[in-house]
Amino acid sequence: MKKEIVKINQLWTDIYYQLRYTHQEKITHQSIRIMQVIEKENEVGIKEIAKAIQVSHNTASEHIKRLMEKEYVFKSRSSKDERKVILRLTELGGEVLHRHSSLNEEKLEHLLYEKMSSEERQLILDAFTLMRERVNDVYNR
Amino acid sequence: MKKEIVKINQLWTDIYYQLRYTHQEKITHQSIRIMQVIEKENEVGIKEIAKAIQVSHNTASEHIKRLMEKEYVFKSRSSKDERKVILRLTELGGEVLHRHSSLNEEKLEHLLYEKMSSEERQLILDAFTLMRERVNDVYNR
DNA sequence: ACGAATATATCTTATAATACGACATTAATT
DNA sequence: AATTAATGTCGTATTATAAGATATATTCGT
Numbered sequence A, B: 001m002k003k004e005i006v007k008i009n010q011l012w013t014d015i016y017y018q019l020r021y022t023h024q025e026k027i028t029h030q031s032i033r034i035m036q037v038i039e040k041e042n043e044v045g046i047k048e049i050a051k052a053i054q055v056s057h058n059t060a061s062e063h064i065k066r067l068m069e070k071e072y073v074f075k076s077r078s079s080k081d082e083r084k085v086i087l088r089l090t091e092l093g094g095e096v097l098h099r100h101s102s103l104n105e106e107k108l109e110h111l112l113y114e115k116m117s118s119e120e121r122q123l124i125l126d127a128f129t130l131m132r133e134r135v136n137d138v139y140n141r
Numbered sequence C: 001a002c003g004a005a006t007a008t009a010t011c012t013t014a015t016a017a018t019a020c021g022a023c024a025t026t027a028a029t030t
Numbered sequence D: 001a002a003t004t005a006a007t008g009t010c011g012t013a014t015t016a017t018a019a020g021a022t023a024t025a026t027t028c029g030t
Helices: A001-017 A030-041 A045-053 A057-069 A091-101 A105-113 A118-139 B003-019 B030-040 B045-055 B056-071 B089-101 B103-112 B118-139
Strands: A074-076 A085-089 B072-077 B083-087
Touching: A001 A105, A001 B003, A001 B089, A001 B103, A001 B118, A030 A045, A030 A057, A030 A074, A030 A085, A030 B003, A030 B030, A045 A057, A045 A085, A057 A074, A085 A091, A085 B030, A091 B003, A105 A118, A105 B003, A105 B118, A118 B003, A118 B103, A118 B118, B003 B083, B003 B103, B030 B045, B030 B072, B030 B083, B030 B089, B045 B056, B056 B072, B083 B089, B103 B118
Parallel strands: none
Antiparallel strands: A074 A085, B072 B083
């Protein structure tokens, strides 16, 4: 493995460790992964969840039941196929997922607006934008 | 909240979602958080774990027992204070944590070395390096 | 129109994870 | 020697996780 790759991963995990949210609510690993899929993909139903986290469809259904009890997720039905569930995050669910996968906004603002010049800030934004664009080229056809 | 902050978080989570490892072993949320602390901090013992994940010391001790059974973690004792445990990740533990918090090395290599020029690659590396440096200035004295 | 296939839901059962209080042990401190 | 600090263990309770069996509703194929 090239050493730049290892280096970037080191930087990535260091940045996340320092800038993540703390004092987060209790939540399970599966719940986070499920909510990530719902947020990042379109038209996600029970079957897609089961595939994404590698469990049976009935287990996936139980997960969703629990997430609905916590009001992190709600269901609607596809208009094209009334058998199919379409899952979405509630506002609360979105906030919870944010606190478990995003960078702390206050810390990020402090870093970008008080510890960096506008040129440095632009460098960060350009790099992330480039990376996301190229990633999309690779993984979404 | 400034819109650049929200934008960067959007990019951050998109990049992670696309580049993360898939088909990961079953692991609990608490296990990952504990291993992150062990990897990123020095001289972590039971007390530090308890504080980091906000549980009692006996619960933290049980977590460590389970992680040792799985051979993700091992203990030694501080030479300065023989009461104090010092936790470290085993090689296996390091790999497991990697698969649950880092970017997939194959995907990253493909992205950086086949989809980017060396200038673009350098931009990414510079941006991450800058970000990590400044983060360290802020959060480590 | 009708049986087959698909998507989801529910119920039961089993195991593992999570957490805490109470109590015990060992090493350091005073 | 008594106290404090760091950790470990036991008992107990709750929740999470997962699968199989079974059921229901919708759509597809002919």
